[in-house]
Amino acid sequence: MTKINSPRRAARLKYGLFALALGSISSFGFGTMATAQSTAFRQAVASTASVNDDVAQFYRENTYSALWTGGDAASNQRRAALLRALEEASAHGLPDQSGTAASLVEQMRNARTARDFGQVEAALSTAFVNYAAMVQTGLLKPSAIDSDMVRERRDHDGAAALAGMRDNQPFAYVRTLVPASPQYRALMREKLRLEQVQAAGGWGPTVSGSKLEPGDTGRNVVALRNRLIALGYMERSATANYDHNIERAVESFQSDHGLEVDGVAGGGTLKEINRPVRDRLKSVIIAMERERWLTPDRGARHVLVNQTDFTAKIIDNGDITFETRSVIGKNQSGRRSPEFSDVMEHMVINPSWYVPRSIITKEYLPKLRNNPNAVGHIQITDNRGRVVNRANTDFSQFTARNFPYAMRQPPSRSNALGLVKFMFPNKYNIYLHDTPQKSLFKREVRAFSHGCIRLAQPFEFAYALLAKQTEDPIDFFHRILKSGKETKVELDQQVPVHIIYRTAYVSNKGRAEFRRDVYGRDAKVWSALERAGVSLSDVQG
Structure with a gap:
């Protein structure tokens, strides 16, 4: 088995030597050639930068001045910061950039003429812009992977990123490129933890059998016990009986994986317990990519609908202040709920x-x-x-x-939308609403609608929204409801709505939770990431 940290230690050592080389790079001529700003240097920068519009724009606007190839301390810091960023790219679930870094160092060492330095200058900028785009807004275009992933990836301004590198302390500026959300940082930590688990041999043997429940005993119960210990749901134990401790551990596992919490290790629970570390690592890496697609400004108050979790939450300043079960679109063409963000403007009580x-x-x-x-x-x-x-x-x-x-x-208790709907007007005709089909919320997998999101507690959801604009939201809501008239209620504070799809996320309690790939979208995302160069090649065993 290859230990996961070995290649990374080697990479750090290698790039440490690169940084030392860069520290004395002026001996290769950077200090004289770059600052001379010869015609040959500028022409080489212009020609090499032309392959990237943002890089070309930056140099046009800055009279082809050197950003990286000066002999001064600031230029040296920029070069070192870039190499460090490339070294750490794989920690973000991005393609390994060690080959790019090695090529750049070799190109710098071999530079002799003004033309050489101009080419190096533009190559460093191109590598930086490519890295910044990957880590800030993601590798992939969502809609190119699945037509229901209609989320628009944010545009990346490479020229602005280069200006930021010019105007700020390089190492600190590179850190600002990384998504600042607590969820992204937590996912990074979970990725590292899972890599360490895999390097140590994983979670051990899988559990055989189709169902295990309290009172059972024997070899399969021992395997279940050991697996739960390895997964962190039990303290070490020598029991061979499906006792209360195992039952409670199974319940905790079920809760963390969106399963019916009954303390019985049935087929669905065992399937999730037996999933290998690699599967969970893929989910985390995919979640990091998806986190990069989301706007950094989610709204101090926003609604978060995670389709794979079948929940809708109201988030206030990072805290979950309301949560309810949801039903999402059926797993059929034309019915799957899309992924996008919009702004909730109003609700309709007694809707048609x-x-x-x-x-x-x-x-x-x-x-x-x-x-x-x-x-x-x-x-x-x-x-x-x-x-x-x-x-x-x-x-x-x-x-x-x-x-x-x-x-x-017309409005009625049997109306398909129930008694209230929550509107964030969009071209997909998706909204949140009540439903007369309450029994569906008892199901473990809740994918039954035509695409809209049904809420188990729509009245309480309405109260939470209205509490920002009326002293007695319950009375306000029910006075309108009793009228039986279709009534539009504007929200004084419009609320961003983010409909996401996450099979891995870290809860506010700090524990990673996983969900099933209901629509098969994550499988498509992983295939696209692999085609883009992301791999688990460091993880063996």
Whole structure:
């Protein structure tokens, strides 16, 4: 088995020598050639930088002045900071940059002419801009991986990053490029912890059997006990019986993995207990990439919907102040809930359900062709909002393309949206809402909707939002509810909503939690990361 830290120690030693070489780089001519700003130097910078628009822009705006190749202490610090950043790229779940670093050092050592130094100058800037883009906004374009990952990756301003490197203390500035969210830092720590676990041999043998429960005894119970100890859910024990300590450990594991908490190690629980360290490492690395996609400014108060966790939370200044179970879109084409961020502007109490065109044509029109009185709880309306007389309408003449009517379910307790919906207007027609189908919230996997997010406690969610603008949110809400009238309530404080998809995250208690890949999106993300150069090659065993 190769120990995970060995290659990294070697890399640090190697780059330490690189830094020493850079410290005396003026002996190779950096101090004279770069500061001379010869025509040959500027031409070489312009030509080499032309492959990257941001790098080219920076040098045009700075009269092709040297950023890296001066013989002064500041230039030396920038070179050392860049090499350190490249050395540590893999700690962020990014592709190994040791080859890039080695190539740059070799290019610096071999530089002799003004043209050589101009090429080195632009090459260092290009490497820095590429690193900054990866660590700040991610490697991948979400929508290119899955059409339901509609989150827009932030644009990266490479010219501004180079200006930041010029104007600030280099090592400190490089640290500011890394996402500052507590979640990102916690994921980095979990990545390192898992790498150390894997280097030490992992979590040991897997557990056989299809089901283990309190009262059982024997070899499989011993394997379960040992696995739970290795996973950190039990203190060391010699028991061969499925006793209370094992039951409590199983319950804790189930809670941390989004499973039904019953203390019984059934098939689903055993499958998660038996997952290897490599699987968990992949989830953490994917979560770090996903964290880079999110805007740094999430909002002091925001709503966070994690699809794989089937929850919706209100976050205030980093603390969870409200949480409820949710139902997400069914795992079918056209029904999966998308991932994106928007801003909640208002809620509607006693909402009508205006049936989406896709549901009308795919689900309701075929029924109406056979029976004009089908789906009788839904009103059919013309383009002036008048209710259509079903008895006088031949629905068989219509197709999905030419169906001329809209459909609406008036406010009621049986309304598909329940009694309240929460709106953050978006082109995907996704929102949060109540539902009359309360039994679905008892399920372990809650993927049943057409794409919108259903809430188990929508009234309480409304109270929490309204508490910012009225002294008695419960009374305010129920006065409107009792009226039975469809009422739009504007939020005085609009609230950012982030619909995310995380199979790995670190809770506020500091423990890593994992969820199943409900839609198979993380498998796609990992494949894309591998194609981009990310690997677990350091992790063996």
